[in-house]
Amino acid sequence: MGVIVEVENVDEDDAVLIPPSNFSMVEDCIYRSSLPQPSNFPFLQTLNLRSIIYLCPEPYPEENLEFLKSQNIRLFQFGIEGKTEVSLPVLKDSIMEALKVLIDVRNHPILIHCKRGKHRTGSLVGCFRKLQNWCLSSVFEEYQRFAGVKSRTTDLTFIEMFDVLSLRQCLYSIIYQYQGASKKRRLMYQDENLQKPRLTSF
Numbered sequence: 001m002g003v004i005v006e007v008e009n010v011d012e013d014d015a016v017l018i019p020p021s022n023f024s025m026v027e028d029c030i031y032r033s034s035l036p037q038p039s040n041f042p043f044l045q046t047l048n049l050r051s052i053i054y055l056c057p058e059p060y061p062e063e064n065l066e067f068l069k070s071q072n073i074r075l076f077q078f079g080i081e082g083k084t085e086v087s088l089p090v091l092k093d094s095i096m097e098a099l100k101v102l103i104d105v106r107n108h109p110i111l112i113h114c115k116r117g118k119h120r121t122g123s124l125v126g127c128f129r130k131l132q133n134w135c136l137s138s139v140f141e142e143y144q145r146f147a148g149v150k151s152r153t154t155d156l157t158f159i160e161m162f163d164v165l166s167l168r169q170c171l172y173s174i175i176y177q178y179q180g181a182s183k184k185r186r187l188m189y190q191d192e193n194l195q196k197p198r199l200t201s202f
Helices: 038-045 062-071 088-102 119-131 136-150 153-161 164-179
Strands: 024-027 030-033 051-054 074-077 110-113
Touching: 030 119, 038 062, 051 088, 062 074, 088 110, 088 119, 088 164, 110 119, 119 136, 119 153, 119 164, 136 153
Parallel strands: 030 110, 051 074, 051 110
Antiparallel strands: 024 030
């Protein structure tokens, strides 16, 4: 016997929320995707974004800039070339600086994207996962899930060789800078043997 379901009339003006391709939540208040199109703007509004990390060297599209301005969203651009072979020092520096923006909760909620949300975005997220102490096989599986058949061994090698130790050292200095005079419990990492930066009195 069939079931009859009454459906209320849907207002034609109701916006259909369409996420950008390759959209996904990385962590609470951290998202990833391809370059958002104007049709994706209503969806992005629901995320209440405070910042966007853009990993391409090309100028940000004018329509997107206007949207960011209207929503008071800050843009952080790190111009990583989309070629297979990228200068490792340049790539490392760009990823390191992008990570500093990514892990600063003052920038959350935040969206990471490149052009298609695969290689450059996947490399940044992969290094972020290493900072979270994910095992390498899980990091690679996540990267390959988004990159698909276009997975790059150069990206996987970069993620594997990326040294999060130097970033953690930097984080310690930031933590002490903000909480050095506070009695609040300081943020700590699982690496108990990691040497903490030395405080200098000025």
